[in-house]
Amino acid sequence: MAAAGHDVQIDHVSHRFADYVAVDDVSLTIDGGGLVALLGPSGCGKSTLLRIIAGFIAQSSGRILFDGAPVDHLPANRRGVGIVFQNYALFPHMTVRDNVAYGLRAQKWERDDIGPRVEEMLRRVHMAQFADRFPKQLSGGQQQRVALARCLATDPKVLLLDEPFAALDKNLRFDMQVEVKRLQHEYGITTIMVTHDQEEALAMADRIAVMSRGRLEQVASPTEIYDRPATLFVNQFVGSTNLLRGELLAQDSNGALVRLDDGTALRAADSKGLMPGAKVVVAVRPEGLVLSDNAVEGARPGRIKTVMPLGPQVAYDIETEDGAALKAVVARSGASGLREADSIVHVAPVSPAACNIFAIE
């Protein structure tokens, strides 16, 4: 088994259906063995990109390279790309065993090697005892395991997962996420996983590629995506956020000074090269806000509308004097306890680093 996976390079790939641009100049390099999550809203072109990589459709322009060699001339059955579909696409007229053996037979494995390989794969996904069942007789999670085993049995160069967990309920989904991550790691196989579940992307991926309307908005590590989103879209799509409108007053090497529309002043760590006078929106994550009883500098007063204790944290819904709604999540330290609904608090960002500013077009 190859210890290091194969590099995958997506080089300026575009795809149009008639006159609709589904994938727009996407470039992305994935190192061997990496797991990249393609994250984006419905219809943004994730599946289309996967289908291009798998060779099911030919892109309008651009190239796909594995280990530096273009594969665009290779049809789907010679690319060595394994794909697990959202609905698993198990062959309904074949048993689990025959499903897993299908690719091995198609790739002309020695007859004597197929049996043991199938058993090994089924054992790995804990499905050995179901080998003689038909897909219809399996639960969603079991089908998904078989689909994974069928796909990995042939040692594909690249593994594509198109919303593999979408049909599973929450607990099972978590189990399968762990399982897939384990198998992916064990096999060292370069993997691209499509999802529109941001938590899934944050939990599983080495890197996340956020897509919107056919374009890549940002490719970065999960923490980077979350803490330093490149665009307002990424900021809003990944995690929840508070948006505060204002105007850039000044900027220097230490960051930017922004005057919000309600008059409060606020510092952001990065001015993103914007010029004073620019209309901006400041994004602060709920956990990037602190609540205090007294008016401190840069804080705006507000009234707590709802209190939601979420185990170790508490989420507050706060209405400021000018009617804006703010969401704050704070850790529950033993001393402070819960704040009461309807009480007045003063809300301020934890630090300039918690504030991301974006220009308003």
Next chain:
Amino acid sequence: MPDPVRVRDWNAASLTIAFGIATVLAAIVLIAPSIVILITSFTDSASLKFPPSGYSLRWYRALADADQMQTAALNSLIVAIWTTALSVVLGTGAAVAVSRSRGWKARLLDGLFMSPLLLPALAFGFAALIFIYRIGLRPNLPLLVLGHVIVCVPFVIRTTLAALAQLDPALADASLSLGATHAETFRRITLPLIGRGIGAGGFLAFMASFDNVPVSLFLADERTEVLPIHLWQQIETNLDVRTAAASGVIIVATLILMALAERFAGLTSQMR
């Protein structure tokens, strides 16, 4: 949880009753002639009177000596088998082609292949005869089969298209990505999964060919007289009671075939 109280809805009830009556009437109209002919075939007299005055198997015994009728039945069987085989092969191919094409091309192909179902078969038979003479041929068995194929292939196309529409396109993609060629994918994935649809179409094509009159009327020569036309002539010329017995055999054979098809291929579910 207690059952929700059923509201008596007289409107809905009267609708159900109306549909029920219509269904029963339709069933009677459809089935009654077959039952009448079946009963008549067991008559002991030499007339086709219904109800018969007495019952016997004499006309079934007489079938054993009806050489012409047997020849005609054999011809019909041969034609139907050839027609079915060709319709299945051509119809499956056509259905796959139609299902793969998009937009106006798909509609054009679909309409073209379906037109024999809509156009009067009589007109087609006549036109085919003229055409055959124009190109210097005379009616013969292969041409008769060809004529039958043209009017029977739409059945196969219809049922196969329906089966293909049910097929998840991801299955073929999965097969390809596992390294199978297009041909293998068709043989091992597509064909087994649409097999029942093809089978149902084949069954319909067989039945349509076996009792086809309009096309056979024009394209059969003296030596390839087929059963439906032979029966018709017997009734027209001498009210032959053996035709009732022959009908009885056909009805029973059809019922058995249908039962088998239903049992092994879920025939009716494929025709929807």
